[in-house]
Amino acid sequence: MSQYKHLFFDLDNTLWNFTENARSALFDVYTTYNLNRYYPEFDSYFNQFEENNVALWRLYGADKITKEFLNTERFLAPLRKFGILNEPLARAMSTFYLEQCCEKTAVMPNTFSTLDYLKPHYDLYIISNGFKEVQYKKLKKSGLSGYFNKIFLSEEVGHHKPKPEFFAHMFSVSNAQKKDSLVIGDNFEADIEGAMNFGIDQVYYSADSSQTLIKQPTYTIHNLSELCSFL
Known part of the structure; x- marks a missing residue:
């Protein structure tokens, strides 16, 4: 006993x-927002996003950044490499991503x-x-x-x-x-x-x-x- x-x-x-579902949700972001204009291959976008996301979650877990900053920055950072500093766009992408995550069931x-x-x-x-x-x-x-x-x-x-x-x-x-x-x-x-x-x-x-x-x-x-x- x-x-x-x-x-x-x-x-x-x-x-x-999370690994499977989040990747699927991020692919939805990639296709919906036509990110192939900047990242011809999804894997290259995914790797760039994931590198930033892991680092940001560590900071969030240590109470060094806010939830709002994490959600915006993880989508803004891959765009910033191409001179895109559109925070409203990053916030919209984040909202869409979280909505898609909620629909994944693996x-x-x-x-x-x-x-x-x-x-x-x-x-x-x-x-x-x-x-x-x-x-x-x-x-x-x-x-x-x-x-x-x-x-x-x-x-x-x-x-x-x-x-x-x-x-x-x-x-x-x-x-x-x-x-x-x-x-x-x-x-x-x-x-x-x-x-x-x-x-x-x-x-x-x-x-x-x-x-x-x-x-x-x-x-x-x-x-x-x-x-x-x-x-």
């Missing part, structure tokens, strides 16, 4: 396939079968740094909403993962205890180190089986179905 009662899942690239392998197995035995929660106007829609559209007792979003909590205030809030609301809780996520810094530093057991969902880790999580999996072997 598992010692755990409360399972806290990250959303993006843990359950909802999930990680074995998501539904794993949740079906876990739901009767555990209280399940979502913990995410994603934007609130997007995450709820993504959960509903992809059929994930009904599995979870509570959704914890950093915008609503007032703190981002991996800050201890985020984890303290989720415990105060869920009435869970550290000893019977497990955090499951793909982001080592936000999910795993955040939980580790707060004294919660963790499951690192790693897509790279050859990855070398300096700190060892409580568990490491490479497919969600592996949760069923110890929960």
Whole structure:
């Protein structure tokens, strides 16, 4: 019998396939706004966007930039290379991109079968740094909403993962205890180190089986179905 009662899942690239869905949404932006005028190949645009996006999300997670700046800058930066400084255009592209993301429904392998197995035995929660106007829609559209007792979003909590205030809030609301809780996520810094530093057991969902880790999580999996072997 598992010692755990409360399972806290990250959303993006843990359950909802962010890599596939975001790429598809960005391709919609690329075609709708005729960005082949500047980037003849979608991959070149995608790589430029992704480089900026990753850096901006790190700054956002550290509270160094606003959500509004992130959303505008990640679309403005690839255009700026061509002398285009049209912020209203970048904001329109961002709005369209987020709308398209909400329509995408790809999930990680074995998501539904794993949740079906876990739901009767555990209280399940979502913990995410994603934007609130997007995450709820993504959960509903992809059929994930009904599995979870509570959704914890950093915008609503007032703190981002991996800050201890985020984890303290989720415990105060869920009435869970550290000893019977497990955090499951793909982001080592936000999910795993955040939980580790707060004294919660963790499951690192790693897509790279050859990855070398300096700190060892409580568990490491490479497919969600592996949760069923110890929960």
